Amino acid sequence: MQNKLLSIQEAVANYTWDGMTYCNGAALPVGSCSIAFGKEMVKQQRKNLNVICHCGSQQVNLLAAVGAVDRVEVGFSGLEVYGFANGLNRAVSSGKTLIEDYSNGAMALRFFGGAMNWPFVPTTVCRHNDQQWCSSDYPDEYPCKQKIPEITDPFTGKKYGALRTIRPDVAAIHVTMADIYGNAIMLGTEWNRFEMSRASKKVVLVADQIVHTDCIRQYPNLVRIISEVVDAVVYWPYAAWPQASPGLYDSDSEHMYYMNKMMKTQEDTDEYCAQWVNNWNSHEEYMALIGKDKIEKISQTDTAFLMDPYRKWIRSDAEIRELQDRTKG
């Protein structure tokens, strides 16, 4: 097995590009998401992205707010209790970002179908409603017939829809812990991350913790993302901040509201980026920005016990730095 540790800068440089179809592994809008990776994409000024989110999160909210997103496919674009995604919604309402809506169940099936490498997958949902009739790709056709065409079950004659499946260029998937080879354990809902890891042409893991492979071998049934499909591993504690990572930290509710508020206008978005996106490079700087008190507060999570079985296998920063140096070109 190959050591796949990469710095976040290298990973974004090597695995993202303008105009790509990009997925981020979010366990819904408040949970596990590779947000730090998205910020680095903003720093490296990626644009014209086609983002496929199962659910939106602060990542696509930010990417859309800075104008990096041409098109987004989504089942749910809001931030749950934290409100509508202001940055994304601003980009959608202005026409900058085209949005293609599906149900969350349909998105899950589309990832499944992508993992199977099928062009379509049957559906009973997104039929006879505006998720079928409205398409940003065919705006002049209402009701749209091309987005979700009809197929017939040959056994019963019953009608089903056919959903286009998803095969993203790259997925940046947030995981609780991974080894240096790309075997990963997720705590909390997987959401779509298992299927996404198989549907994507390239996979970058963004891991809060790096563990020894002994941990992976002790819990192989927990290892749902496998080195065999992973291209790079980024070590980035608190990568989902201000969202949550079960077992490690809660969502930072103060920053969730604040960030979303700032996404509402271009000006405030610029200000937010100046302060929270563009003025860190190292992980130390990133942590300093969040602040010690905040880190301490969000780390006191009621889910902390979920990490207990794995703590003894967590690799230290020094160890990881050494391992990372070995993969440097």
Add this chain to the structure above:
Amino acid sequence: MQNKLLSIQEAVANYTWDGMTYCNGAALPVGSCSIAFGKEMVKQQRKNLNVICHCGSQQVNLLAAVGAVDRVEVGFSGLEVYGFANGLNRAVSSGKTLIEDYSNGAMALRFFGGAMNWPFVPTTVCRHNDQQWCSSDYPDEYPCKQKIPEITDPFTGKKYGALRTIRPDVAAIHVTMADIYGNAIMLGTEWNRFEMSRASKKVVLVADQIVHTDCIRQYPNLVRIISEVVDAVVYWPYAAWPQASPGLYDSDSEHMYYMNKMMKTQEDTDEYCAQWVNNWNSHEEYMALIGKDKIEKISQTDTAFLMDPYRKWIRSDAEIRELQDRTKG
């Protein structure tokens, strides 16, 4: 949550019947399988079964050998290194048991489609070969057009097959450990057990160990079969014997060969049943039959370390007996 512990006798009496569509949760032919449950079905003289196996195992080998199986759907019917399944093959060659063949990948998809409650699921396999052209349900039609009819992807015009999905009446699924409510953890390959547990109308778990629910809550990501879909839990250590249960015991190679040899003729099958199926009732008797030395030998498995994290939560026999008494009608 409801305590669902049932004795093996009650579980078979309540959840199986003549003519039913029955699935058994086997992780392939050498692994995890609810074999003790199948033996109890033999004891209770179930017949005319429609058995859907992803892979055969000694369970379907035995059920077919005693003439209880009218029809079987299968991806692989052998016993891997232990050879052809003599009992099943005898029943098939004699015409007693009709066999409907698919690939293992197709069987997995059929369980997935059953869990979705779709009548069909697309396939690229079992096309243009005899798995499509030969059907026991339409023996006079060659090449058969009704078993796996053709459908067309509306996006590309490409042709796919349509597989009939599986919604068994009952699945008896072997798991490593479960709590009394039916939350279960499997060690080793899941094979199809996750999808099977969702596709089946009723689910009986056959668990080698019963654990406290604290164990379940410590490892929720390992709990792939959930109380919400489980109807009964049978506590039966060494339930997969002579097959293997990763973390707990190896396959009993001596008995695997012996049992399969005995399935070759009706006479030997009767003898086997007299000795190994019909002359135990309690679990103590079952264990005595296997024998202390054999138990010790197969329990010295190289996979034993996989159980280490969970041992402290294993409930004792006495505790379980008490809990089981509470569910007695």
Add this chain to the structure above:
Amino acid sequence: MEYTKQEFMAIITGREIKDGELIILGVGLSMLAGYFARFNHAPNLRPFTEGGVYGSTPVGGLPWGIECNRISANATSFTNAIDALGFLVLSGRADNAVIGAAQVDKYGNVNTTGIWDEPPWKTGKYTPPRVRLNGSGGASDISVGCKRYLIMASHEKRRFMERVDYISSVGFLTGGDSREKCGFIGGGPAAIISTLGILRPDPQTKEFYLEAYYPSTTIEEVKENTAWDLKISPDVKMVPEPTKEELKNLRAIDTTGSLRKKG
């Protein structure tokens, strides 16, 4: 005993939930109504979320999301979207659900996607909305798959419409047998619980009528706040006020008082 409209809504919705049901809950009111029901009268309720979070009871206050740590601290299982929305909801297996609506129409169709000056069904074009909302999330799946489900909505004229701008989650479409013809496995919306009353679908026409209203309002006020010509049940009732027991049980769930703040 004092209580807010939001609290009343949560309690009424909770009353619609039966013991033993397999129910999918969303954030906010949906979850509160569900957990209130479990605590109040349905101890064997089997709630889950579309993230595949099973066996949980929220801790530390109302969860920020259905995958939030507040609902992840005592789960018996975490699976995934395919499982929760596919195997349990779209399959037709789940008994009940509670969904929200920004707009709902006389046939129980729900819009949570966007607000248009001129909606696509009028213009024949899919232009960007004036106001983008959230999309359907799992509610569209619920509307198709659950045996029945409950819609919660704020009762205002701009929300209770003749026809919603965008059908995110199907109700009874254009009424009559129009839903049945689509072949959905689920039974459709069983009730709309609003800030003013309870609406039910007419068995034939599937048009929602007023079955009961809150003590704090009048039939006239309900009609005024409904954009279609709302029919009133011949035996329309006043909704029984929350009992002390119910309020106590709700507040035991809504520990941070999120429903009391909203007024």
Add this chain to the structure above:
Amino acid sequence: MEYTKQEFMAIITGREIKDGELIILGVGLSMLAGYFARFNHAPNLRPFTEGGVYGSTPVGGLPWGIECNRISANATSFTNAIDALGFLVLSGRADNAVIGAAQVDKYGNVNTTGIWDEPPWKTGKYTPPRVRLNGSGGASDISVGCKRYLIMASHEKRRFMERVDYISSVGFLTGGDSREKCGFIGGGPAAIISTLGILRPDPQTKEFYLEAYYPSTTIEEVKENTAWDLKISPDVKMVPEPTKEELKNLRAIDTTGSLRKKG
């Protein structure tokens, strides 16, 4: 150095496996060939089984099955059939595989399902076989999905047929572009490794011809043991004998000597 035909076959098959490949292995010879290759010349081979067992090295002898504890003692992941056979094989992602055959025909179609006196394709009826075999297992999926795969078979006239009784796993069907027309994502069988030699498909006709034979046999013997009129490569070679190194490495994998027993 002494070696058995089985050992030679395993080594030759192993030579066909390239470093870095994502390869799905079955029990017996397939696994031995794969692990031999990893140990011998392909340290970055990524083997997995159709049960979704990843990252394993067998311990304690040749596994009894692909889910056996002998291959479950040091896995990095256990998933499931949908993952291994669906997401990795049927998707077209896996690079290589090794499958067995009870019968194989001139176009590389494989039968592992049954033996008939009069097979269904002759009678037009699907009657029970005289001898039931095992069915295809995952080999049918491999034949459709893997970029290429290797067939191992015992070289006997009753097994190397003009047309197999039953096509369990598709090869090149009736040759020429007949496979291509079916639109399978995988490339088809790259070689048949038999107990006598190596057969390859002709690029045009897709008929398997003899590319090389073992030092222990002759071209005549190979032809005699083949039911179709086997074509011989104009530059037919003798297969290089196993090197000491190769044999040593194979035996380091085949610790219980299962291949030495078979002769």
